[in-house]
Amino acid sequence: MGKMLVCFVFLCLLSYGDCGGLHLQGDYIISGWFPLHNSDSTIPSTPYLTDCTQGLTNKHGYHLVQAFRYAMDEINNGTQNKQLLPGVTLGYRTYDLCSLPASNLATLDLLAQQDDSSAVDSRTVAIIGPDSSSYSFTPSAALGAFLVPQISYEASNELLSNKILYPAFFRTIPSDKNQVSAMIQILVRFNWTWIALLGSDNPYGIQGMQGLSQQASLYNLCIAYQAEIPAVTNKTKQYMQDMVKNILKTKVNTRVVFANKRRAAGFFPFVIDQNVTGKVWIGTEDWSVASTVSSIPGISTIGTVLGVAVQYTEFSGFDDFERLSVPRLKDTGLKSPFNHSVPCMQNTNLYEIAIQGFSMSQYDIVSSFNVYKAVYAVAHALHNILQCDSGLCQKYKVQPWEVFHQLKRVRFSIRNTSFYFDKNGDPPTGYDIVTWVWTDGQWSFKVVGNYSPVPTELQLDTSQIKWTGQVSPVTKVPESLCSPECPYGHRKLMTGQHKCCFDCMACPAATFLNKTGYTFCQVCARDYWSEAESETCKKRAELYLPWGAPLTTALLIYLGVTLFLTLGTAVIFLFNLSTPVVKSAGGKTCLLMLASLTVASCSTLCHFNRPSHIGCLLKQPLFIISFTVCLACVTVRSFQVVCIFKWSSKLPRSYETWAKNRGPEMFIFITTVVEVFISLLRMLLDPPFPSRDYDFYSDSIILECSKTLSLGAFAELFFVCVLSLICFSSGQNDRESLIVLATERAEHPVQLSCVNICHNRFNWAADLNHDLGLADKRTDGFTCPVCL
Numbered sequence: 001m002g003k004m005l006v007c008f009v010f011l012c013l014l015s016y017g018d019c020g021g022l023h024l025q026g027d028y029i030i031s032g033w034f035p036l037h038n039s040d041s042t043i044p045s046t047p048y049l050t051d052c053t054q055g056l057t058n059k060h061g062y063h064l065v066q067a068f069r070y071a072m073d074e075i076n077n078g079t080q081n082k083q084l085l086p087g088v089t090l091g092y093r094t095y096d097l098c099s100l101p102a103s104n105l106a107t108l109d110l111l112a113q114q115d116d117s118s119a120v121d122s123r124t125v126a127i128i129g130p131d132s133s134s135y136s137f138t139p140s141a142a143l144g145a146f147l148v149p150q151i152s153y154e155a156s157n158e159l160l161s162n163k164i165l166y167p168a169f170f171r172t173i174p175s176d177k178n179q180v181s182a183m184i185q186i187l188v189r190f191n192w193t194w195i196a197l198l199g200s201d202n203p204y205g206i207q208g209m210q211g212l213s214q215q216a217s218l219y220n221l222c223i224a225y226q227a228e229i230p231a232v233t234n235k236t237k238q239y240m241q242d243m244v245k246n247i248l249k250t251k252v253n254t255r256v257v258f259a260n261k262r263r264a265a266g267f268f269p270f271v272i273d274q275n276v277t278g279k280v281w282i283g284t285e286d287w288s289v290a291s292t293v294s295s296i297p298g299i300s301t302i303g304t305v306l307g308v309a310v311q312y313t314e315f316s317g318f319d320d321f322e323r324l325s326v327p328r329l330k331d332t333g334l335k336s337p338f339n340h341s342v343p344c345m346q347n348t349n350l351y352e353i354a355i356q357g358f359s360m361s362q363y364d365i366v367s368s369f370n371v372y373k374a375v376y377a378v379a380h381a382l383h384n385i386l387q388c389d390s391g392l393c394q395k396y397k398v399q400p401w402e403v404f405h406q407l408k409r410v411r412f413s414i415r416n417t418s419f420y421f422d423k424n425g426d427p428p429t430g431y432d433i434v435t436w437v438w439t440d441g442q443w444s445f446k447v448v449g450n451y452s453p454v455p456t457e458l459q460l461d462t463s464q465i466k467w468t469g470q471v472s473p474v475t476k477v478p479e480s481l482c483s484p485e486c487p488y489g490h491r492k493l494m495t496g497q498h499k500c501c502f503d504c505m506a507c508p509a510a511t512f513l514n515k516t517g518y519t520f521c522q523v524c525a526r527d528y529w530s531e532a533e534s535e536t537c538k539k540r541a542e543l544y545l546p547w548g549a550p551l552t553t554a555l556l557i558y559l560g561v562t563l564f565l566t567l568g569t570a571v572i573f574l575f576n577l578s579t580p581v582v583k584s585a586g587g588k589t590c591l592l593m594l595a596s597l598t599v600a601s602c603s604t605l606c607h608f609n610r611p612s613h614i615g616c617l618l619k620q621p622l623f624i625i626s627f628t629v630c631l632a633c634v635t636v637r638s639f640q641v642v643c644i645f646k647w648s649s650k651l652p653r654s655y656e657t658w659a660k661n662r663g664p665e666m667f668i669f670i671t672t673v674v675e676v677f678i679s680l681l682r683m684l685l686d687p688p689f690p691s692r693d694y695d696f697y698s699d700s701i702i703l704e705c706s707k708t709l710s711l712g713a714f715a716e717l718f719f720v721c722v723l724s725l726i727c728f729s730s731g732q733n734d735r736e737s738l739i740v741l742a743t744e745r746a747e748h749p750v751q752l753s754c755v756n757i758c759h760n761r762f763n764w765a766a767d768l769n770h771d772l773g774l775a776d777k778r779t780d781g782f783t784c785p786v787c788l
Helices: 002-012 059-077 100-115 137-144 176-189 203-219 237-249 261-273 318-332 350-354 362-385 400-407 550-575 580-585 588-607 613-650 652-660 663-685 711-744 749-758 763-772
Strands: 028-034 090-096 124-128 150-152 169-171 194-200 222-229 254-258 279-283 303-310 411-414 417-420 431-439 442-452 457-460 490-494 502-506 541-543 690-693 700-705
Touching: 028 059, 028 100, 028 362, 059 090, 059 318, 059 350, 059 362, 090 100, 100 124, 100 137, 124 362, 124 400, 137 150, 150 362, 176 203, 176 254, 176 279, 176 303, 176 431, 176 442, 176 457, 194 203, 194 237, 194 261, 203 222, 203 254, 222 237, 222 261, 237 261, 303 362, 303 442, 318 350, 318 362, 362 400, 362 411, 362 417, 550 588, 588 613, 588 663, 613 663, 613 700, 613 711, 663 711
Parallel strands: 028 090, 028 124, 124 150, 150 169, 194 222, 194 254, 254 279, 279 303, 541 700
Antiparallel strands: 303 431, 411 417, 431 442, 442 457, 490 502, 690 700
16 A cells, blocks of 8 residues: 555656755754745646746745744754754755645555655654644654654644544644633633624634534523625625625624634625725734734724734744845755655745845744744754753654654743643643734734633723724723623523523512523522512511510500509408408409409510510410410309309209309319310410511511410410300309399398499499398398309
């Protein structure tokens, strides 16, 4: 297969003439691929390549070649580091990559060298170049099979980091993956969420657009329009015009153009023709600092250009080398130590280009320094292979795969710049952020920031950016939004397929939103509340009866009066306990009633201040039990009247049993015990505790005791209600009994007089005597059982 490949290469070269070569003999040869000319990039139907010198001279390629020669000269002379390759001379062989076919043909030539045993001494150990991603795919895939290391200085496509497809590819320019990240950080910094994305129709642009569109959603960026920029031909002119019109229809103010300089130079004339002004253009490192784009007539009117550029490093001495080397090129261009396997790609007439006196831009310096670093990377790899640490290198035939393995390990510092390759063959360098500056019609660019991939950081000095409006320069950052951000207290309601297009809806009550970009409102915490359209929540007020509140003071006064009356009456009764009036009122039973009423009144103290666990446990049982004792006493008094005036005649034995066996006391005790049992059971099975009611008021919290309406509480109240019915039913029977008994026994005034005395606590007792016309008479020795 190798012999067939060699035959194919020489068949491809039959039609080429001899044009000389730019080469240098040395112990180890490095191949340099540089675009000294630009010719037609159309791939012919047959393997044929015209003379590259017939194309346009590329001044940028000239500076790249000179940087290549400058690095070789320093290493061979030991200018920077005499211990790098002592006793070893590096040689080089250059190819003029004037087009894509030239790149492919250079690849075939090197593949032929790998199979040519007669060319061992002049075999290339590494390749520096080419200058673009499009020209790199075929060489890096084909030469990678032989592990021939290839170090590009301008190919930034992310696909080239794939070590399975391109195992031996390295580069001194950052990957487009980092460039995409830098562009996204710029968009995020200025809040440009509504953008148009354009890219060249080659792998460089397509991969860049894919990377940016995939990450856009992660940063809430919306791509309103996306299209590829083709090469300008008669067939694509109408397409280019329609593309610009479609961009204008989207009303996008920020456009990202991920294209190489050739496609960008063909695209912008259509932008200028349709009078597109006052927009923001974000460019890649390939065209944002390229003079081929900035020199387009009328391009200063398109608006503000922000670009990503490879970080600039001071490259002192290179300009002097170029200037001083021109006279020597006149002689070296006439001779070559090698046979020209591909003559018209190995142009030796560098002198004819040098005498044109091309100026050097910052873009040229940056790319030239990338070439410079690539050459030094190969030199450091050879230093490790040849074991030059001892002060003298051990020369032997080095295979390209040995250089490949050492390139993965090299780490060196040059001109105050640390350099190495990561696992993907990419450098750790970042980008400068540049903006175009126009001064009296002259173009230049200014560095306004930088981007670092590790760690991810974007630094920008926005005061250095001159924003260009549609009429005149403006100081305010242009906006590029589909919908303006919603104010605080409002959420987004999507209105289309893009999440950047939305309406703003007010947040309802009890919710808030103090951030932008949310499609939902945040619910207030339970102890907080808010009105509609709120951006914060307010603390809910806690409602309870504090000790110092006016209502508390009024209730305490009322409680004091109540206690004064009950306790005062109890004291009076206590001092007159043996008098007939007190006895007729109930005597000791009446004191028990007053005591229970006093305790029931004191239970109101559990309602003041914040509810406590003990207060919640005592509040309702204290009142219920006390009130039960009071009702039991009243029931007994009412029941005694029935016993005296009704049962004493009809059921004398029952009355006697009731009176002699302390029936009243037992009834009060049993009733109280039952109520206490119900209350204890409730507190054990379902105890109340302090709680917070959030539902009654939206802006307040009621501090209360829980389970005031539980089943146990209803059981307590039910028992009290039954006791109340018995009590007052007995009271009604008292009145009826007196009327009947008084009618039947009118001849016994003494007893009726006793009734009058014993029941003076009832208002109807005096009225009854008056209605019956009975006199109030006493009989000595008669004792009423009720008064006992």
